[in-house]
Amino acid sequence: MISLFAGIDLGGTTIGGVLADAAGRIVEQETIATESHTGPAAVIERIALLVERMTSRARVRASSRLDAVGIGCPGLVDVARGVTKFFPNLPTQWRDVPLAAILAKRLDCPVSILNDVRTATLGELVFGHGRELGKMPLTLAFFSIGTGIGGGLVIDGKLRLGPLGAAGELGHQTVLLDGPLCGCGNRGCLEAVASAPAITAEAVRLMLGGQAPTLFTLVEGRAALITPQKIAEAALAGDSGAQEAIDRAVTFLGIGIANVVTCLHPQLIVLGGGVAEMGDLLLAPLRRSLRERVGMFPSDDVRIERSQLGPNAGPLGAVALALRGTANL
Amino acid sequence: MISLFAGIDLGGTTIGGVLADAAGRIVEQETIATESHTGPAAVIERIALLVERMTSRARVRASSRLDAVGIGCPGLVDVARGVTKFFPNLPTQWRDVPLAAILAKRLDCPVSILNDVRTATLGELVFGHGRELGKMPLTLAFFSIGTGIGGGLVIDGKLRLGPLGAAGELGHQTVLLDGPLCGCGNRGCLEAVASAPAITAEAVRLMLGGQAPTLFTLVEGRAALITPQKIAEAALAGDSGAQEAIDRAVTFLGIGIANVVTCLHPQLIVLGGGVAEMGDLLLAPLRRSLRERVGMFPSDDVRIERSQLGPNAGPLGAVALALRGTANL
Numbered sequence: 176m177i178s179l180f181a182g183i184d185l186g187g188t189t190i191g192g193v194l195a196d197a198a199g200r201i202v203e204q205e206t207i208a209t210e211s212h213t214g215p216a217a218v219i220e221r222i223a224l225l226v227e228r229m230t231s232r233a234r235v236r237a238s239s240r241l242d243a244v245g246i247g248c249p250g251l252v253d254v255a256r257g258v259t260k261f262f263p264n265l266p267t268q269w270r271d272v273p274l275a276a277i278l279a280k281r282l283d284c285p286v287s288i289l290n291d292v293r294t295a296t297l298g299e300l301v302f303g304h305g306r307e308l309g310k311m312p313l314t315l316a317f318f319s320i321g322t323g324i325g326g327g328l329v330i331d332g333k334l335r336l337g338p339l340g341a342a343g344e345l346g347h348q349t350v351l352l353d354g355p356l357c358g359c360g361n362r363g364c365l366e367a368v369a370s371a372p373a374i375t376a377e378a379v380r381l382m383l384g385g386q387a388p389t390l391f392t393l394v395e396g397r398a399a400l401i402t403p404q405k406i407a408e409a410a411l412a413g414d415s416g417a418q419e420a421i422d423r424a425v426t427f428l429g430i431g432i433a434n435v436v437t438c439l440h441p442q443l444i445v446l447g448g449g450v451a452e453m454g455d456l457l458l459a460p461l462r463r464s465l466r467e468r469v470g471m472f473p474s475d476d477v478r479i480e481r482s483q484l485g486p487n488a489g490p491l492g493a494v495a496l497a498l499r500g501t502a503n504l
Numbered sequence: 505m506i507s508l509f510a511g512i513d514l515g516g517t518t519i520g521g522v523l524a525d526a527a528g529r530i531v532e533q534e535t536i537a538t539e540s541h542t543g544p545a546a547v548i549e550r551i552a553l554l555v556e557r558m559t560s561r562a563r564v565r566a567s568s569r570l571d572a573v574g575i576g577c578p579g580l581v582d583v584a585r586g587v588t589k590f591f592p593n594l595p596t597q598w599r600d601v602p603l604a605a606i607l608a609k610r611l612d613c614p615v616s617i618l619n620d621v622r623t624a625t626l627g628e629l630v631f632g633h634g635r636e637l638g639k640m641p642l643t644l645a646f647f648s649i650g651t652g653i654g655g656g657l658v659i660d661g662k663l664r665l666g667p668l669g670a671a672g673e674l675g676h677q678t679v680l681l682d683g684p685l686c687g688c689g690n691r692g693c694l695e696a697v698a699s700a701p702a703i704t705a706e707a708v709r710l711m712l713g714g715q716a717p718t719l720f721t722l723v724e725g726r727a728a729l730i731t732p733q734k735i736a737e738a739a740l741a742g743d744s745g746a747q748e749a750i751d752r753a754v755t756f757l758g759i760g761i762a763n764v765v766t767c768l769h770p771q772l773i774v775l776g777g778g779v780a781e782m783g784d785l786l787l788a789p790l791r792r793s794l795r796e797r798v799g800m801f802p803s804d805d806v807r808i809e810r811s812q813l814g815p816n817a818g819p820l821g822a823v824a825l826a827l828r829g830t831a832n833l
Contacts, residue, residue: 349759469690
């Protein structure tokens with residue numbers, strides 16, 4: 176009888192689910208639409224059905240048992256009580272939903288919930304880069320760069336949650352004095368100047384001003400088609416406007432990373448999320464930037480790497496959450 | 505026979521020494537000139553004589569024994585080996601001096617060394633604010649705002665040193681893109697825009713431009729006489745230029761504090777160093793600034809306070825260092 180763990184990444188538009196064993200080997204995987212307009216009760220039931228489908232399929236192939244469920248949530252949660260607090264991209268009915276208790280009763284097994292990027296950070300610690308660096312107590316910072324910029328910190332092998340599960344919000348460092356308004360209400364947050372929408376908006380501005388001709392050709396002049404991937408493609412083809420949009424984001428990401436290094440001196444910075452798929456276009460200048468900014472302080476040992484788990488960091492992190500339970504993070 | 509511990513705060517111009525019992529009660533205190541031009545060997549001998557004088561005076565009053573010595577050092581040290589690494593304000597001969605071993609042999613007792621602001625942070629944890637908050641594992645950030653801005657972090661009751669003792673350099677966060685050059689080689693560090701020299705320089709500029717009439721009267725127009733204390737005095741008397749110099753520093757300190765709160769969600773931010781003596785002129789706007797910058801995230805429970813130990817944070821921190829030894833920080 177194999178013990179299996181379900182990892183769920185609850186997002187504003189999709190719900191990613193995996194079923195894995197205790198070593199993080201994925202045996203089933205399925206993604207469904209969140210359909211958040213149907214409300215918490217319906218969404219929670221859809222998560223339960225997703226877990227049940229994956230568990231049934233796994234049973235066809237081998238004798239197995241669902242041991243626990245972990246859920247990465249798009250916002251703040253009361254980790255100890257398993258209750259949702261504030262999900263910025265889901266309807267307000269999601270405030271104060273006892274998500275863990277409802278699902279635990281429905282699926283008859285322990286359920287743990289945690290912020291999604293802290294969950295991905297745990298995934299990287301348990302099943303990603305942390306697995307190979309695991310000999311010493313690891314300190315790492317995770318930046319998830321997508322629609323927003325989420326973050327997570329592991330300090331000496333322990334996920335840093337703070338008293339309310341809100342620690343590790345690395346995307347809400349102020350990196351530009353009096354900068355653009357952020358979704359959180361502050362100005363000049365890293366998220367406001369280096370997220371996918373921020374990079375895209377800058378590329379649109381440059382393209383419409385005639386500064387990004389290759390990008391213009393790539394998207395046939397249609398601003399709505401510009402994505403970080405198109406911008407990266409244009410930059411690699413030598414488009415200076417596309418490069419400028421990336422450089423600007425790199426400048427601010429470099430500040431955000433250097434600030435974390437200055438404070439905590441981690442061994443590892445991990446970049447995840449869609450923008451991290453730019454790979455060396457992002458990593459090479461960020462590594463240079465770190466050396467420049469913290470030059471006098473020792474930082475040569477700090478590595479900056481892409482997430483080893485990629486898009487599976489969230490669901491596999493939720494598996495790690497299920498494995499450990501919130502009391503042992 | 506009372507066990508006593510010597511705490512030494514080694515600075516560029518003075519060496520502060522205290523002798524205290526295990527509860528941090530000071531029984532002797534003496535400050536001498538560093539005379540750093542005489543070189544490491546002579547300075548170390550002067551420290552030994554200082555400890556011996558304090559110990560002798562204490563013995564006159566009660567039977568006592570020197571159990572251990574702790575030294576806060578003005579720069580980076582190899583904590584585990586007790587060797588100095590880089591002291592920016594002392595001559596270069598201080599690189600790679602086995603300070604702990606030399607003094608341990610000379611004084612015949614264990615000697616531990618640590619960066620000075622990390623030492624002051626430890627003092628605040630063991631004998632200051634941490635003593636009353638001590639029931640739960642405390643997370644606190646210490647900003648020492650003087651000639652430079654040093655920092656220290658305690659995470660869940662443990663001093664954060666990082667692999668090389670360089671973690672916690674909170675004054676070297678970048679808070680102003682392309683800002684003024686910092687002593688560390690980076691631009692726009694918190695230290696470069698909010699230290700005592702930065703505040704003073706801004707006040708001098710405003711005064712010479714006719715924007716700080718009260719300050720002008722206070723120092724009889726002599727820029728060389730302007731200090732943070734004079735600036736505070738002028739601001740309290742309604743001088744808008746002096747207030748502007750303080751406000752500018754507060755803006756950047758507010759960013760630096762908010763960034764630490766966003767990352768770590770500590771219970772407490774402690775301000776020490778000469779500039780912290782401005783008290784409410786600094787604390788009140790910093791508390792407002794924190795609420796504004798991290799408004800959406802929970803931070804109402806984060807307190808910003810002046811160091812409880814004041815100028816004794818360094819020497820008493822060194823006593824705590826002597827008590828614990830570097831293996832138990």
